[in-house]
Amino acid sequence: MAENVPSILDQGLNLDALVDQRGLFWDRLVRVFVYAAAGVVAFVFLAMVWQLVRLGAGQLSWSFLTELPQNAGREGGIFSILISTLMILGVCLAASVPLGLASAVLLAQTQRQTLFAILVRRSLDVLAGVPSIVFGLFGNAFFCVYLKMGFSILSGGLTLACMALPILIRTMEMAIRSVPQEVHHASAALGMGPIRTWVTLILPAASGGLAAGLVLGIGRALAETAALIFTSGYVDRMPESVHDSGRALSVHIYDLAMNVPGGEANACATALVLLIILWLLNSLTHRLIGRWLGRRLIYT
Amino acid sequence: MNPITSQTTSVSSPSLPLTCMSNPAACILQPASMTVTDLSVFYGDHQALDKVSMEFSAGLVTALIGPSGCGKTSLLTCLNRLVQMVPTSRVTGQCFMDEFDVMSPTTDIISLRRQVGMIFQKPNPFALSISRNIELPLISQGIKRHRRHEIVEEVLRDVGLWDEVKDRLHRSALTLSGGQQQRLCIARALALKPRVLLMDEPCSALDPIAAGRVEELIRKLRSCYTLVVVTHNMAQAQRIADHVGVFWASDEGRGGQLIETGPCEQIFEQPRHKLTAAYVQGRQG
Amino acid sequence: MKQRQASRWKSQLGKLPLQISALLSGLIVILILGFLIQQAWPALSEVGVLRLFSDGTWNPTEQVGGASFGMTAMLLGTVFVAGGAILLAAPVGLAIGLFMRFYAPRWLASPYRHVIQLLAGIPSVVFGLWGAVVLVPLIGRYQPPGASLLAGILILGMMILPTVALLAETAIASVPAEYIRASVALGMTRTHIIGKVLLPNAMPGLMTAVVLQTGRAIGETMAVLMVCGNVVQFPGSVFDPVRTLTANIALQMGFALDLHRAALFGSGLILMSLVVVLVWIGHHIQAAQEGSHG
Structure with missing residues (x-):
């Protein structure tokens, strides 16, 4: 039976909504930090690549x-x-x-x-x-x-x-x-x-x-x-x-x-x-x- | 308040008698019955279960039998919504615990999973000490240390493990034998005081003697909990079950179907469906 | 019988070139170590190891008052830059690992991981270039001169971040799925599953990642050279320029002679021993992990 179930590891796990009232604060805190980190990192690196392109693309031929x-x-x-x-x-x-x-x-x-x-x-x-x-x-x-x-x-x-x-x-x-x-x-x-x-x-x-x-x-x-x-x-x-x-x-x-x-x-x-x-x-x-x-x- | 959400508070109240096996009359939380209607499970494009309807009566043992790959485990994981851990999964149909809608988006699934415990095929204790294994989910509920230690002893006694491990509660749970590990996992689930206990082939990874002890434990747990047991072992189903559901994979690739359900004796002695007859006889010899 | 012996002999003969190659590959480290010591020897014997740390300044070419070979300021520069970078990259990298595994929406997780993989492949000189052209002027606008310890920490942190994130994700993914399934089935909350089940189990992998990336940060030359300002001094604040050991080698190798050159090789020796220690610690963690699983 297990062979029919797609391996959980292949696709990441869905832990969404596993929150109870008491843990709400910590869950929010961790989530905000994780999303903020992901957002900032994506932004900084996109900015980096974009600036390199802006400065250098004119020379490329x-x-x-x-x-x-x-x-x-x-x-x-x-x-x-x-x-x-x-x-x-x-x-x-x-x-x-x-x-x-x-x-x-x-x-x-x-x-x-x-x-x-x-x-x-x-x-x-x-x-x-x-x-x-x-x-x-x-x-x-x-x-x-x-x-x-x-x-x-x-x-x-x-x-x-x-x-x-x-x-x-x-x-x-x-x-x-x-x-x-x-x-x-x-x-x-x-x-x-x-x-x-x-x-x-x-x-x-x-x-x-x-x-x-x-x-x-x-x-x-x-x-x-x-x-x-x-x-x-x-x-x-x-x-x-x-x-x-x-x-x-x-x-x-x-x-x-x-x-x-x-x-x-x-x-x-x-x-x-x-x-x-x-x-x-x-x-x-x-x-x-x-x-x-x-x-x-x-x-x- | 919805009882599914109120469970948290009642369990954490220290005055509650935690287990009822020694004294069924003291049982505050009655075992719950579960009902599924037209339940289908999909993983991506693949259908694993096709329109199953059946009832799991309160305080009785229901065994689910049938060949591999016909959706028995998928059905089990719907009852505590563990199925939704697989990101591509999709479930249609209904599932009720007593009168409460398990599939409803407003259901508190944390609380649901504390009321519907699950035992897996392979014993899966955490790589922590024996007592810590039982305590971890209790910490998650905010139960105080003093009460946790009492609970550890109570549930270890309930599964008959206390005398074997009382001197080494702080040793790693991985030092236990396979059968002991599985009983520890059952104790861990009992510590949450569930009303329903799901077991996915709980004995298939164990040697016959250890399997016998787990079977004995299942019989002891009956009437205090509603038990749903997936098994491949016909003889075992016959020994432990009150009710039996027989599953078969449909020919059109639409996943497993329930082909027959009924009291244990009827399924094994007067099966109505010819596939059931062939299956139980083929495996009985 | 004879035939079998012949074939065994033949297979032994076939193995010989392989053994020689493996021996050669293994010997490169010894060769590097030997040459570093041999080249650094004049400095080690004439100047002495002690003076490399006790001399207050780094003036190896000074003729008048005698040369001085103090590397403490640069060693501290290395420690500050690498330490700051890892303090920045470790928590953020762990957060990114958690994001890719548990928090990202399904459609985003895979593209995001792909982007992080691409970033992990950016050469350090490109980070340095971006730092020199964009970041340093940006910092300089608020707190001149701009080329500073802070710029070094930020650039180096960015450079090791993608690798830390990928390694953290691998460490998290290597926690057996059945642990997670068990904790979910036991009604544990997401913060508890992550904090009490996942991270403790992933800890050896996370520590190994941090240790090895610390080694990379200590050894990094180009990115640091291009943004740190390269002034030999104890930095009073994060806005002061610093020079690291690696940058010092890159700056002075071109014209260094005699004792000066030997002292540079000596600093290479220091770098190499730092890295050997870190690799050893990393192995220790890994071995302990394998021991506990077995």
């Missing part, structure tokens, strides 16, 4: 995306910035995805109890909490100075790879763990080897979740600023290779807002571009996770 910045970014577009951002992102993903996927596969395979897994997991938790400016310090000392990469897209991308790793591993491990154990058993019963099982069955079954993890990692990398200032630098020229310094979108926003008088309009326009990219990625994540959950239902 096709040529803003395809022209090079001029006059320290006050005029012109953000083409070279976009290219640098993409290159930094490319380096970041090239380093973090193989490493992250392999680690996730291992962690998903091993029991929680092994000391090795516990240590790796714990250190990833700490890594996830390390402030981005500390990543910047580390990247500067390790990649730029110690490995002699200098201020370059390579240094920046590798620093971001370290930052994105925890979230990548965590979501990918969850995705792999969500593939039911029966698939392993069935495949083993059919005499398939472990590598073939993983490549042809487990990873495809987890692909939606893996992709979601990837998109989350990209989002985190695109939003990052502080770790990039002292690793990939802030030269706004067109980068010629990954050994050149390049300025990411977020660094561009910071520089225009703080160091370039009169750069606010273009800063807001760049912020809008960044927000649109991030929000597109966000909805992509949700679609992927939704489809992945949908697929999981078929299995169970």
